[in-house]
Amino acid sequence: MVRFTGGIELFEERRKLICHVLVEQIKSFFTYDADRQFYAKIFPGSVDPESLKHIRKMKTTDIDSVLAIEQSVYKYPWTRGILVDCMVVPGYHCWVCEDEHAVFGYAVLAIGVDEAHIMNLCVSSDAQGEGWGARLLEEMIGVAQEKPIVDTLLLEVRKTNKSAIGLYKKYGFKKIGERKAYYPTENGRENAVMFALTVS
Numbered sequence: 001m002v003r004f005t006g007g008i009e010l011f012e013e014r015r016k017l018i019c020h021v022l023v024e025q026i027k028s029f030f031t032y033d034a035d036r037q038f039y040a041k042i043f044p045g046s047v048d049p050e051s052l053k054h055i056r057k058m059k060t061t062d063i064d065s066v067l068a069i070e071q072s073v074y075k076y077p078w079t080r081g082i083l084v085d086c087m088v089v090p091g092y093h094c095w096v097c098e099d100e101h102a103v104f105g106y107a108v109l110a111i112g113v114d115e116a117h118i119m120n121l122c123v124s125s126d127a128q129g130e131g132w133g134a135r136l137l138e139e140m141i142g143v144a145q146e147k148p149i150v151d152t153l154l155l156e157v158r159k160t161n162k163s164a165i166g167l168y169k170k171y172g173f174k175k176i177g178e179r180k181a182y183y184p185t186e187n188g189r190e191n192a193v194m195f196a197l198t199v200s
């Protein structure tokens, strides 16, 4: 009886080992994110969820998710109309970052002549502090650098927004001025700090 149970356990262990080796061999043929997502669906647990997080271009079907994050993170959020406009206005570039389940951050960049402008950069509260704000910012800096017509990357940020200011300074943005009473607050208005990064 004992030996019989042991035989089943051994068989089960070998079966798991063979399955694991097979899955790894199949996975080793593929290197792309899309394939990782495919394997995560077919063999749940075989792919590290962290490796499924990625940045991609925003689609109109993302607007609901983006709006939900916008409304949960900002006291004075953009409207659906503004987000929709960002997707269609020439020169605007929009990205999201997502995991296997949902979008958890986004960024909007407007490219003009001489200057590009960071219009929005936002990571959902539960995903902040994991490096995705920085990755989205790198994406925007990379696109601005690729455009020969763009010399400078500009942005405005609330004077009290320590995390965003910390992020922009880390990437070499320099303060170039302040716009007085630019943003609404619960008690009145707040200055915007203007930052610039040379990208030419």
Ligand SMILES: CC(C)(COP(=O)(O)OP(=O)(O)OC[C@H]1O[C@@H](n2cnc3c(N)ncnc32)[C@H](O)[C@@H]1OP(=O)(O)O)[C@@H](O)C(=O)NCCC(=O)NCCS
Binding pocket: 073, 120, 121, 122, 123, 124, 127, 128, 129, 130, 131, 132, 133, 134, 135, 156, 157, 158, 161, 162, 163, 164, 165, 166, 167, 168, 170
């Ligand atoms: C600002 C924001 C996008 C940063 O994204 P994030 O994913 O939380 O930040 P990251 O984990 O990528 O951090 C990158 C860097 O940002 C800075 N930073 C992030 N959080 C910070 C904090 N609480 N205080 C100071 N600096 C901070 C640090 O320099 C950090 O680098 P480090 O980890 O080496 O110290 C995010 O906090 C956010 O969405 N805030 C609400 C929306 C917003 O204010 N957007 C900016 C509009 S201008």
